[in-house]
Amino acid sequence: MNREDFEMLKQDIIYFDNSATTLKPKSVVDSITDYYTKFTSNAHRGDYKTSLKVDTLYEGTRDKVKDFLNAESSNEIVFTSGTTNSLNMVVFGFAKYNLKPGDEVIITKTEHASNVLPWLELADELGIRIKYAPLDENLKLRTEDLLKVITPNTKIVSLAHVTNTVGDIRDLEGIGKMLKERNIYFVVDAAQSAGHRKIDVQKMNIDFLAFSAHKMCGPTGTGVLYGKEKLLEKMRPINYGGGMNNFFESDGSREYKSIPTLFEAGTQNIEGVIGLGAAIDYLEAIGFDEIEKHEKELRDYLIDKLSTIENIDVLNKNSEAGNVLFNIKGIFPQDTAIYLDHYNICVRAGNHCAKLLKEELGIKNTCRISLYLYNTKEEIDKLIETLKNSKNIFEVVI
Amino acid sequence: MEKELRREIILDNYQNPYNKKTIEDSSYIKINTNNESCIDNLDIYFKVEGGFIKDAGFNGEACAISTSATSIMLRGLIGKSISEVKELLKNYINMINEKEYDQDLLKELNVYDEIYLQPNRKNCALLPARAVEKMLKEIENAG
Incomplete structure (x- = not known):
């Protein structure tokens, strides 16, 4: 929603790093x-x-x-x-x-x-x-x-x-x-x-x-x-x-x-x-009820779609907020992020400044998608399509 | 270098890295490279004797570029004298930073000669170089 208010979205990018910082209206x-x-x-x-x-x-x-x-x-x-x-x-x-x-x-x-x-x-x-x-x-x-x-x-x-x-x-x-x-x-x-x-x-x-x-x-x-x-x-x-x-x-x-x-x-x-x-x-x-509802809907949609891809591990399926942690099996998360960046999809790879989490999660690094009010199902569809086609990942990142 | 060959060498070194194992031998110098801006975290081990690199290995988690660069660089360093290592390092860093360098000296490391086209990956390629720099400093401080 409200995409027209965000100058950054006039570029050809999909911004999924909202936990790091959000775009400005x-x-x-x-x-x-x-x-x-x-x-x-x-x-x-x-x-x-x-x-x-x-x-x-x-x-x-x-x-x-x-x-x-x-x-x-x-x-x-x-x-x-x-x-x-x-x-x-x-x-x-x-x-x-x-x-x-x-x-x-x-x-x-x-x-x-x-x-x-x-x-x-x-x-x-x-x-x-x-x-x-x-x-x-x-x-x-x-x-x-x-x-x-x-x-x-x-x-x-x-x-x-x-x-x-x-x-x-x-x-x-x-x-x-x-x-x-x-x-x-x-x-x-x-x-x-x-x-x-x-x-x-x-x-x-x-x-x-x-x-x-x-x-x-x-x-x-x-x-x-x-x-x-x-x-x-x-x-x-x-x-x-x-x-x-x-x-x-x-x-x-x-x-x-x-x-x-x-x-x-x-x-x-x-x-x-x-x-x-x-x-x-x-x-x-806009109203916080609206924002919350929108994020929840997107999150559920994203989790559903990600779950249909065989070589993707979603690490926090049961959470509520708009953060989704995932990895492509066998691929270092930074390589995944670089791959997605090639298609102008911005996600974060890393430990997300929560370095104690590795003791609980058992893995140090993940890719993170974090959603916000201006994200859309169409953007998620593009992400899913790109991840589905990731067999050529090394042709892209190397 | 031809793109296909470059990719093949990098991928081979990523998937089958040279000497990737933890070395728990106190005669090795252990250097940790942990870069905040990227998430690579490698321990690199060097055995230095009589002014020569006798052996090297590494372990940890890192992206394709960092892992492969470490693999290629370590293999290239074994048997070299400290002054040769310094020369190779200087030329490698120059190549990554688009400065003049001796292509013949770098051999397989030339696969990263176009990494400057992806500025966000320069740090990945430089990861082993930073470790070698640290190792050289430790030797100097010890000697």
Whole structure:
């Protein structure tokens, strides 16, 4: 749907790498161009008209994100450079000062590097323990299985909403309820879900949530950290500098601004935030119910079709989100990706930044198709046709 | 080189790579090549004695170009002196990067003389070269 909004689709390409980044609709691109051609100025600075306009758009996006997540207050929305930055803020700005040696953090082996490495670093630094919740035979996390690893020492559970590999959708509402009853902080990596399905941080009892604009039709280099107000009050900035202080003196006395500005030192990615606002408007105009329905339909269609090809292994048939992992039997996934690229079909080959998954899946690398609102059944038909004809793969890739 | 012959040599080295096995002998230098931009991950083993490459092998997962290039290069390195290895390496890297090189010196490695036409595959062809570079550095540091 809405293919006409995407300039990139006017080229002869089939774009199936939406978990990596999505294409951008014209309205998002225009919003950024307008900032650079009609009202360039810094935010939080000027007494002149264009600066005021920038302020209004920048803070207006904060309000939009608040509504988008159903947060209680706009003070709970911090702009960051992306999910990675947001999660690092939670780990090194919050967990570092609110956890003590022996405390436990629970993650899973299907998490993205950004939700693993910061925790491993903090474990070395602080002496906390990182534990992995068990996954079922389809590599999905069952809510009740979390109880198998939760102990009185568990302080944080940090999970992807939708995993970027297997594509399982975690039951955030059920998990949030369970954690709230046990006074455990709930951190959510929503990089793969924010542009695909509705999130309600209050209903889901989420304490911190991170996402990136570029995986939901927005620009790269911009993201969000949501944190409950009382928790952001306990978080310390990672960056110090302009824009986040009230005053400072040579004797060392200083006072910082209140949340969320406290966490936004230096000139922010203004074009990015404006673009994010436009992306939210764009997605909400289509409606998340529609997007979800479309992806589900495409996914089922893709799995059906792939299953008819004899030499294809599909590795996550039983997942729900629009990610499909597959391999051509006996062919290294990178060769498959290069082969498909020859026919202008963009897929990703690799471990998809989830390097712990190999311990569970037994294979290190796969090809990944990740679908989005503008993909079509016709595109899937072309992919299937190309895969069916892959006997000549080495004539193409060598 | 003729396209068919080129493909045949590459494919043969991919499907029947030279000395592809794990070598657990401490007299070998082990080099891991793990490239983030592509997903190839190979361990390469070199036995160096008296300034000569006595033996080499490799194991791991990699694409057709990386695997075949490693196979061809390792076979070509066995029996060569360190200075000959350096000369071969320089010429190989030059070829991949479209610079001047000595065609006679590279022998079978000439099958990659047109890899620059697929820029996203240059790193694949360079994978064994990076490993040899690391190996040379280790020898230098040790010596």
